[in-house]
Amino acid sequence: MLLNRDSGQLRSNSFDVERTIAAIESVIAVETRPVSLHEPQFRGKEWEYVKETIDSGWVSSAGKYVDEFERRLAEICDVPYAVATMNGTAALHVCLMAAGVGANDEVLMPALTFVATANAISYCGAVPNFCDSDPETLGIDPGKLDEYLKSNAEVVQGQCRNRTTGRRIAAVVPMHAFGHPTDMDALAEVAARWNINLIEDAAESLGSRYKGHPVGQHGMVSALSFNGNKIVTTGGGGAVLTHDPELARAIKHLTTTSKQPHKWAFLHDQVGYNYRLPNINAALGCAQLERLDEFVAAKRALAARYIAAFQDVDGASVFQDRSDCESNYWLVTMMLDRPDPALRDQFLEACHARGLLCRPVWTGMHRLPMFQNCPRDDVSQMEALEGRIINLPSSPILGMGPSGMAVS
Numbered sequence: 001m002l003l004n005r006d007s008g009q010l011r012s013n014s015f016d017v018e019r020t021i022a023a024i025e026s027v028i029a030v031e032t033r034p035v036s037l038h039e040p041q042f043r044g045k046e047w048e049y050v051k052e053t054i055d056s057g058w059v060s061s062a063g064k065y066v067d068e069f070e071r072r073l074a075e076i077c078d079v080p081y082a083v084a085t086m087n088g089t090a091a092l093h094v095c096l097m098a099a100g101v102g103a104n105d106e107v108l109m110p111a112l113t114f115v116a117t118a119n120a121i122s123y124c125g126a127v128p129n130f131c132d133s134d135p136e137t138l139g140i141d142p143g144k145l146d147e148y149l150k151s152n153a154e155v156v157q158g159q160c161r162n163r164t165t166g167r168r169i170a171a172v173v174p175m176h177a178f179g180h181p182t183d184m185d186a187l188a189e190v191a192a193r194w195n196i197n198l199i200e201d202a203a204e205s206l207g208s209r210y211k212g213h214p215v216g217q218h219g220m221v222s223a224l225s226f227n228g229n230k231i232v233t234t235g236g237g238g239a240v241l242t243h244d245p246e247l248a249r250a251i252k253h254l255t256t257t258s259k260q261p262h263k264w265a266f267l268h269d270q271v272g273y274n275y276r277l278p279n280i281n282a283a284l285g286c287a288q289l290e291r292l293d294e295f296v297a298a299k300r301a302l303a304a305r306y307i308a309a310f311q312d313v314d315g316a317s318v319f320q321d322r323s324d325c326e327s328n329y330w331l332v333t334m335m336l337d338r339p340d341p342a343l344r345d346q347f348l349e350a351c352h353a354r355g356l357l358c359r360p361v362w363t364g365m366h367r368l369p370m371f372q373n374c375p376r377d378d379v380s381q382m383e384a385l386e387g388r389i390i391n392l393p394s395s396p397i398l399g400m401g402p403s404g405m406a407v408s
């Protein structure tokens with residue numbers, strides 16, 4: 001059957017492009033176009049704190065805001081240690097190094113993620129091994145991962161080995177897509193059974209909760225991102241979270257050129273990285289963290305309004321968090337009832353023509369040229385999600401009334 005591009009009507013699917021756009025526009029209360037996917041908001045003490053770093057001259061790798069940012073992050077995420085980094089990819093890289101991932105290891109990760117997860121694994125000389133997604137969480141499907149390991153792996157002398165490639169499977173890196181928590185208890189169980197370290201890519205999910213606890217505290221180490229499009233931004237930045245004082249110390253050392261503390265001597269005791277977050281960025285981050293609760297409330301209110309508006313839309317709905325989780329709804333996710341890449345792209349074209357800058361999900365990692373020969377499970381559930389997902393405009397401002405308070 002053929003698309004009728006003029007009317008926006010499509011095949012047997014009752015999805016209607018115009019009606020769906022009308023539902024989205026009923027939620028977006030601003031007149032100006034374009035409406036971006038996610039815009040940061042600086043209405044707190046951002047200018048005050050950033051100005052202070054400039055006035056004092058402490059804009060770079062030393063200064064009080066880095067320590068303060070790390071302290072506040074640890075408190076918010078309910079972990080004892082946070083180490084700030086210059087971006088989320090660097091945070092992931094040191095998470096993997098701290099977990100002992102090295103050359104020729106394999107690391108399990110979702111095929112459905114931003115490319116940074118796979119890149120960071122490659123920086124270690126390791127090889128990504130792609131897992132399928134659970135349509136209920138958009139994260140790694142723990143049951144399917146266990147089945148995959150049963151048919152491909154064995155634990156020999158305490159180490160998990162891929163029987164096909166002969167490589168050690170050193171870690172698994174779940175990612176909480178668009179802020180929706182992955183099923184961490186089930187994954188932790190699989191990881192423990194197979195002697196695999198658990199590392200969280202929590203880049204998108206600051207402020208989300210899994211069974212009452214902030215995400216980012218379930219792995220041996222976890223990575224956050226504060227890129228300009230994340231729920232809280234430092235311009236560019238990231239952080240590692242951990243419960244382990246030794247790992248925290250090692251990560252701080254690794255990210256600060258591995259220099260031994262000394263008044264004047266330059267003594268570096270290993271190949272280190274300059275992955276520090278500058279003080280000027282940390283200052284911005286401190287002010288942004290003061291507003292995290294407001295941002296989460298605004299995004300949850302916005303998601304609730306989209307969910308309500310989609311009650312009258314046929315052929316699509318808005319993804320909702322499980323009852324035992326609280327997503328930060330970083331990006332509100334519309335899902336076509338059935339995978340249909342052509343319809344998805346037609347809808348995206350129509351949205352962009354109206355100045356609604358919606359987006360599809362990332363191309364599956366297993367199809368990118370540099371990763372297409374990596375080992376992987378069957379990823380049919382992920383590929384089905386690829387044909388269904390469209391992210392809707394999700395800036396915190398859209399969930400706030402004129403007073404800046406969340407409006408449902």
Ligand SMILES: *Cc1c(COP(=O)(O)O)cnc(C)c1O
Nearest residue numbers: 087088089114116203225226227
């Ligand atoms: C944003 C993001 C990162 C890393 O972010 P940076 O842009 O390097 O700060 C890593 N993983 C995921 C899933 C992300 O969305």
